[in-house]
Amino acid sequence: xxxxxxxxxxxxxxxxVLALGAVIxxxxxxxxxxxxxxxxxxxxxxxxxxxxxxxxxxxxxxHVNYIEETAGADVDVxxxxxxDFAIDRAANLDKAQEDADKAAEEAAAAAAANTNPTSVEIPxxxxxxxxxxxxxCAMATERGHDxxxxxxxxxxxxxxxxxxxxxxxGIGAYGIPQALPGSKMESAGSDWETNPVTQIKWxxxxxxxxxxxxxxxxxxxxxxxxx
Numbered sequence: 351x352x353x354x355x356x357x358x359x360x361x362x363x364x365x366x367v368l369a370l371g372a373v374i375x376x377x378x379x380x381x382x383x384x385x386x387x388x389x390x391x392x393x394x395x396x397x398x399x400x401x402x403x404x405x406x407x408x409x410x411x412x413h414v415n416y417i418e419e420t421a422g423a424d425v426d427v428x429x430x431x432x433x434d435f436a437i438d439r440a441a442n443l444d445k446a447q448e449d450a451d452k453a454a455e456e457a458a459a460a461a462a463a464n465t466n467p468t469s470v471e472i473p474x475x476x477x478x479x480x481x482x483x484x485x486x487c488a489m490a491t492e493r494g495h496d497x498x499x500x501x502x503x504x505x506x507x508x509x510x511x512x513x514x515x516x517x518x519x520g521i522g523a524y525g526i527p528q529a530l531p532g533s534k535m536e537s538a539g540s541d542w543e544t545n546p547v548t549q550i551k552w553x554x555x556x557x558x559x560x561x562x563x564x565x566x567x568x569x570x571x572x573x574x575x576x577x
Contacts, residue, residue: 464540466547479504482513482526482546489550495564503564506571507553515546527553 476487511517524532535542538552561567
């Protein structure tokens with residue numbers, strides 16, 4: 351009888367350790383509300399902390415009151431009940447990890463969606479240009495601007511930056527279109543500091559929104575010295 355109870359007791363102890371260990375992991379992950387609040391400015395951090403504390407109390411209850419609550423029960427029944435609880439907790443941890451992995455994948459996809467290619471296909475009509483000017487010509491014609499408008503765009507950004515994607519001036523204007531401040535171009539892509547395609551995309555959008563066409567922007571620049 352004693353060896354049998356000892357075996358069951360050892361099995362039960364191992365399962366309890368597993369259950370307690372799993373919940374302690376959950377509790378440890380959310381043990382710093384201040385850190386979680388910094389990451390999630392809502393009440394999500396507090397909710398997660400409360401869930402962890404509730405899980406801990408549930409296992410503590412099973413541990414502290416185990417003998418009293420299961421007095422008279424068959425040892426196998428006791429062990430099976432606690433084992434089921436441990437399995438449920440492990441499944442919850444697996445689900446939490448799956449959710450975290452999915453969130454990371456979604457964040458990476460969002461970051462990728464907020465960048466642009468670093469080069470574009472140059473049509474034959476833009477063959478007289480090279481480098482960033484050829485890229486600007488291709489992107490302008492793709493948006494419906496003719497070669498006259500391309501000529502105005504080339505002249506405009508020759509004046510502004512020399513088509514240098516890293517051009518900066520003393521008041522904070524940056525890039526090929528000399529966006530002021532340069533961080534405005536982040537609306538066209540997170541790689542705005544180094545990618546000429548992103549800068550040209552933003553610059554064409556700015557010109558079209560404010561002046562309608564590159565030639566109108568060039569005329570304004572000729573008149574007042576800026577656009």
